[in-house]
């Protein structure tokens with residue numbers, strides 16, 4: 001199946017619309033959503049609605065989703081994130097809130113495993129190093145593993161088939177082919193599609209990815225969207241100015 005992979009939408013409707021249009025044109029058949037649908041941005045309700053309506057959707061909860069529904073401690077959030085969480089709580093319909101409440105922290109399917117942060121600590125740990133990847137391998141049965149949370153498109157894998165040493169690759173838009181035994185399962189690999197709504201790799205364009213489970217390929221795509229439009233909405237909503245500014249710099 002061809003999957004559209006999206007993470008960290010963060011209530012950024014302008015970015016989400018561009019990504020969903022792209023997925024449709026790309027012939028995507030199913031969707032993997034890796035958490036943090038809400039928080040930071042000005043359109044939580046519409047973003048939840050659009051993602052919840054996607055066909056063949058597999059989705060999990062991120063730390064901001066959990067905070068908005070009262071299942072994560074706000075003391076771990078910085079002042080900007082906390083302000084946005086509190087603002088978002090008053091702007092979700094009962095239906096969208098129920099959708100977020102129904103998301104698990106981890107989802108294991110035939111062709112993949114999904115978590116927001118890491119398998120051993122889905123809501124909190126940021127997967128950034130090869131050592132962390134290796135430490136998390138025992139917690140996964142189905143590969144590839146898809147993660148979000150860092151807002152950076154990345155791949156983690158073993159350097160060789162012996163599985164001794166792992167590496168981290170920052171992904172551009174080149175297609176990556178995942179290692180697998182002939183006709184068998186994929187070798188351990190963790191993939192992050194980057195953030196739809198708040199990229200942090202100095203590239204301000206929305207980030208998303210396409211995973212072809214049959215061909216065993218994963219490819220990141222970067223898409224320009226209406227940043228000034230989102231910034232105007234952030235300001236009109238009275239959300240922190242920093243949340244508008246950071247979209248310009250991709251961090």
Ligand SMILES: [Fe+2]
Pocket residue numbers: 008010036062064149151
């Ligand atoms: Fe996030």
